[in-house]
Amino acid sequence: MFVFSADSHVREPNDLFAKALPAGLRARAIQSKRENGFIMTTSGDRVIHRLRVAENRDFGGNKRIGLSEIPGRLLDMEKDGIDAEVVFPTLALWTYVLEDPELELATAQIYNDWNASFFAAHLDRFVRCGVLPVRRFEHTLAELARLGRRGYTAAMLPCATPPGIPAYNDPAWDPVFARMGELGIAAVLHSGTGLEDVIVERGPGAAVINYTRQMTDAENALLALVAGGVLDRNPRAQVAVIESGASWLAALAERMDEVYAAHAIFVQPKLSLRPSEILRRQVKCSFQSDRACILARAVTGHEAILWASDYPHNEGTFPRSREVIRGLFEGVEISERERADILGGNARRLFRFDAPAARAQA
Numbered sequence: 001m002f003v004f005s006a007d008s009h010v011r012e013p014n015d016l017f018a019k020a021l022p023a024g025l026r027a028r029a030i031q032s033k034r035e036n037g038f039i040m041t042t043s044g045d046r047v048i049h050r051l052r053v054a055e056n057r058d059f060g061g062n063k064r065i066g067l068s069e070i071p072g073r074l075l076d077m078e079k080d081g082i083d084a085e086v087v088f089p090t091l092a093l094w095t096y097v098l099e100d101p102e103l104e105l106a107t108a109q110i111y112n113d114w115n116a117s118f119f120a121a122h123l124d125r126f127v128r129c130g131v132l133p134v135r136r137f138e139h140t141l142a143e144l145a146r147l148g149r150r151g152y153t154a155a156m157l158p159c160a161t162p163p164g165i166p167a168y169n170d171p172a173w174d175p176v177f178a179r180m181g182e183l184g185i186a187a188v189l190h191s192g193t194g195l196e197d198v199i200v201e202r203g204p205g206a207a208v209i210n211y212t213r214q215m216t217d218a219e220n221a222l223l224a225l226v227a228g229g230v231l232d233r234n235p236r237a238q239v240a241v242i243e244s245g246a247s248w249l250a251a252l253a254e255r256m257d258e259v260y261a262a263h264a265i266f267v268q269p270k271l272s273l274r275p276s277e278i279l280r281r282q283v284k285c286s287f288q289s290d291r292a293c294i295l296a297r298a299v300t301g302h303e304a305i306l307w308a309s310d311y312p313h314n315e316g317t318f319p320r321s322r323e324v325i326r327g328l329f330e331g332v333e334i335s336e337r338e339r340a341d342i343l344g345g346n347a348r349r350l351f352r353f354d355a356p357a358a359r360a361q362a
């Protein structure tokens with residue numbers, strides 16, 4: 001069976017941004033270094049993220065051979081039973097903490113140029129995902145045009161809108177989602193992106209709270225995009241929320257429908273469809289081990305869920321993906337067609353995977 005992972009990462013060269021940024025921006029290039037048992041990701045003097053490296057567990061999979069090279073990655077995919085994947089960045093995941101619009105734009109452009117050539121010869125195995133700047137929507141549209149010319153079928157937007165950026169229920173987003181729909185570029189909202197600091201809670205239970213609440217960021221983004229009408233007004237736009245689990249989508253759909261009808265006198269704007277129908281038409285969620293999303297597919301549609309491995313991260317399913325997949329479907333009554341769609345078909349269609357030539361323009 002064809003297996004597509006809807007969540008994987010590549011590690012850009014650490015000096016990619018420091019080398020390629022124009023002189024005036026170079027000092028604030030995103031980069032990371034190991035220091036006293038931590039991976040410190042910085043932009044100039046600012047520490048963006050500080051992550052403790054656990055003993056013999058190297059977060060970010062620095063020891064995984066496919067982290068930063070394609071031959072090793074193909075070997076790991078073989079070992080893990082993955083046929084194809086969409087690939088997100090490592091350093092450039094932090095693009096949305098950059099407040100300077102020029103630095104944000106240049107960082108996105110540098111990543112997108114590097115990514116385009118890195119995967120160019122391997123589009124039969126990989127879907128490239130661009131990074132879109134959001135501090136100025138004219139920058140977003142200009143970068144979208146470049147990605148469109150190159151045949152990209154996926155591009156990142158922040159999962160949480162950073163302070164100072166219109167929230168996802170603001171009609172200011174319409175031109176961006178309209179253009180993405182026209183170009184056939186799916187908007188990808190990866191967990192953790194757009195937060196000033198992913199460590200929101202530091203007290204008891206912090207790790208569980210912080211990682212679990214990334215689900216809430218995804219839910220909030222979709223709630224805003226649907227209730228505010230952005231997706232309804234731009235029906236060709238497709239949104240994929242990544243690494244936030246997926247079974248909550250059923251609850252969100254049911255609750256939004258209930259509220260939309262029960263509180264109809266207060267509802268503005270009116271939508272042309274029920275919220276659940278808009279979600280079903282335009283939204284997908286990736287998951288690794290969240291079996292409940294398979295059980296809830298009668299509510300969301302099985303087309304809404306995309307299996308993913310999160311390679312090369314330690315919290316991902318590598319190298320046990322086959323075993324994890326078997327466990328997901330154990331005892332579940334499901335057709336072969338639905339199973340194939342969840343494991344690959346849905347992502348294949350969303351990212352237009354079967355047209356690698358079209359995805360390689362320019």
Ligand code: MN
Pocket residue numbers: 007008009088190243310
């Ligand atoms: Mn991920």
